[in-house]
Amino acid sequence: MPLQEYKIYLPKNEIPTSWYNILPDLPEPLGPYLTPDRLPVAPSALAGIFPQSLIEQELSDERDHKIPEEVLEALAIWRPTPLVRAVRLEKALGVKSRIYYKDESVSPSGSHKSNTAMAQAYYNKQAGIKRLTTETGAGQWGTALSIATKHFGLDVRVFMVKVSLEQKPYRKVIMNLMGAEVFPSPSTVTKVGREALNKDPDTLGTLGLAISEAVEEAASRKDTNYVLGSVLNHVLLHQTVIGLEVKKQLAIAGEKPDYLIACHGGGSNFGGLVTPFIPQILAGDKVKALAAEPESCPTLTKGSFTYDAGDTAGFTPLMPMYSLGTDFKPPAIHAGGLRYHGASPIVSALLKSKLIDATAVSSESVFEFAKLFANSEYVIPAPESAHALAATCLKALELEKLGKPGCLVFTLSGHGLMDLAAYQLNIPQND
């Protein structure tokens, strides 16, 4: 009997050679970025912290952006990533639905963040920049950027949300191994960090504050730029390789998806999977796109659509997005990548125009299904990714009850090998 292949691979030459930019296909144009005085931000105002190439991508109305050769070669280190039919999970759940996961955990950093890290490091290098600063929550982004800067020969300083650094000290070990400097945020190396520590020495930190620290430092040094791991249009652009590959892989599998599900923190993973499918949704395709977020940080399901800053100090422009407010301090849940008050303007616009949907998942569900996945697929998902997994399993069980099994696809945005402290707290241990 021939062995069944449950992983759908693409040959190396099927890596997408262009990113898909959804901006020209949105039902209505995104509102402009605004200054604190509510005046449109001039593109030149962003030039202090971003290279021209990324500013152009941020505001572009071109549908396709050719991926530079050097970025393509970097992506080819691990891409295309497999799309995996989770047959043993389906059996464990007892459902007739077909569940697929796009395995972004196979990247050098163990998450989808490498897709945009390589691109952003490249464009900054091209612009003559020597050094980058950034924030990281769970550490996936900081890890990805450390590897990307090593690949393209740049220095990097990472501000890691303090509570996340304490929960996963080994993230810092990896980043240091890759040559990055890592500070807990709030830190004493920036003004905004010192102010936050003065106000509350015991603060857990937030992504919003870590962004402020990284932006402050980049704005004050000519050789240094800032890079963001999510939220912005150009970040979502770079992540579209996920959805573009999934489209080809589903075609190979002979599948028409009913649900596309990804977890949502800032929106890059969700946007990367879903935006390439939006043109067909606009054309009447019934595929449903579902963003899965934590109940404890419910930006899309309980936030308001408003103009808000991306960071705590208000260094970033005001962006039109769903937000819980820049002073929202999420509890120390074990999915640092989803502890963000805001959402990407693109995902916000898609939700506002009801082209996508969102759901909030409880921490109990997340770890229940993470265990089921580990015990059936033998892969330990990152707690962030387990939100998408849980939403997928709950949807598959719901479809089963209705007698309407379907095809569900979710992104396994990262593995959980750096998140075992969270598993230790949430899964029974012997002894």
Added chain:
Amino acid sequence: MPLQEYKIYLPKNEIPTSWYNILPDLPEPLGPYLTPDRLPVAPSALAGIFPQSLIEQELSDERDHKIPEEVLEALAIWRPTPLVRAVRLEKALGVKSRIYYKDESVSPSGSHKSNTAMAQAYYNKQAGIKRLTTETGAGQWGTALSIATKHFGLDVRVFMVKVSLEQKPYRKVIMNLMGAEVFPSPSTVTKVGREALNKDPDTLGTLGLAISEAVEEAASRKDTNYVLGSVLNHVLLHQTVIGLEVKKQLAIAGEKPDYLIACHGGGSNFGGLVTPFIPQILAGDKVKALAAEPESCPTLTKGSFTYDAGDTAGFTPLMPMYSLGTDFKPPAIHAGGLRYHGASPIVSALLKSKLIDATAVSSESVFEFAKLFANSEYVIPAPESAHALAATCLKALELEKLGKPGCLVFTLSGHGLMDLAAYQLNIPQND
């Protein structure tokens, strides 16, 4: 310009369907296993802790053993594994040699140990066994067996060398997540463990002692069998999928290897890579097989060829092997998988007849080249595997000096994401 493919994949149907048994091809037969009174052990004496099928494999003179369908399906979850041309490492080293690594880190457990874990769990299940016991050093084997027992529906109890458990507590979290029970060894649940604790409450533990604990428990319960992750002939047999795949992959790459290098603890990884090449070495092929072990536990390079027990308490038969003596207590080096006093009888016989060679690598070299590998290939090697990596790099540099670049292949037997405490101690950190 088409993208260069540096990973050599095999299609699913190229998974080896038989294991290669080297016993009939050894220059002289292995000496028999002996009782403490130096009498040959009857196969039936092993039946208390092993199923008949594995005892037959242990003593078989059949060259090829068909892999059962269910084991093949389990292996196909992650096999064939890629053979990767480490082009960026070659560049970082500045050598003209071609360096390839067989990436066994992509298995569900993150190491080559899954190859035999799946097979052993299957054969025990077939024999009606409900429960397994084992030891683990670094935790790679315990993790692999936890996943394999979950796959085949068995219970499992793991005795983990105390110093290793303290160095990597998250290994226990993974095993618990997969449904295994884990105890630090020496433990209070066995007689031999309690005796060791009485003698020295602060003992670090050794693999030899952990084996004694697992064997004691298996021998005392009818529903429970013992499984070993290395050393024995049937374990090396199951690992030959590594070398059998490498042969096919090198043929695809159009390469004739000059060096085959693997780290050596008990011998399963080394034996798995190398034994399938022994027939051609016997036929005059000049390929050199090199075992890399730590300077601090130099079984092959400084041990004596003798009859010795595989464990501390002397529960196992005496086996003809290189050994540092069962009372050898290696220092707490950060490569728990290589802290073993003995060596597999097969590897020992190959070394004794000079069909292979061995080298001891310093801890400094191990971490120096591990960092270089992480900084060029973007994969963090397990400290065990980094011994093979270091030996490979040193050999490539030596060949470069001689002006004789060649083709070197080593096994990346596992990733180092569970070993970051060792990296923290050995790689400079900021702050």
